[in-house]
Amino acid sequence: MSPLMIDSADFSQKLGLISRNIEHTDAFLTRGTVDFHLPGFLLPVGYRLLKSRYSDEYRLVTTDGGKPYTAYAVKLKFHNEITFPRGAATQVMVWRTPRAVHQRVISGLPQLFFQWVLSEYDIVVSDSEQTGDGQRFWLRMIDWAFSMNYKISVADGTVGEEWHLTPVNSYDELEARWIAFAWGNDREVHSHRRLVISKT
Structure with a gap:
């Protein structure tokens, strides 16, 4: 299940519109969250970095x-079929707002979070489907x-x-x-190929 190239993901469309973002953020908060500390990330006033109590979902939340x-x-999703017998983590949803007012805060956050995932779980595997932005991010992280x-x-x-x-x-x-x-774009082939970064 390798990087099949796709258009903008469904969650991106849900979070991309302010009204739907507010609705989905409210539901995320209502389900229950805990504060999360990401090493190296200075949390600005007016923002909270949160983890869901019931899943491996993390969000940087503010008010609008x-x-x-x-x-x-x-x-995050965890599995071991690709790197058996070792376990690995995959970021199955990554989204950042396009709104200019938040760019200073989220600049560098995806890289910091990826580095934390790798430090915690040793192996990170790419998702089976990626947008062009996802591919560019992975190429940057492979270079790093x-x-x-x-x-x-x-x-x-x-x-x-x-x-x-x-x-x-x-x-x-x-x-x-x-x-x-x-x-690539061949669903039969490219959804069964992945990139793997491992600390060991």
């Missing part, structure tokens, strides 16, 4: 006209991972029952051989 508004949202001497692999689940992981040794190799292999 006195009503709750999500400026950034991410949800190479600078940290982490391990990058391409996981292929198109052959047989098991996933096959192939190490990628440099960003040049990624560009020359693996980007076109891993990302």
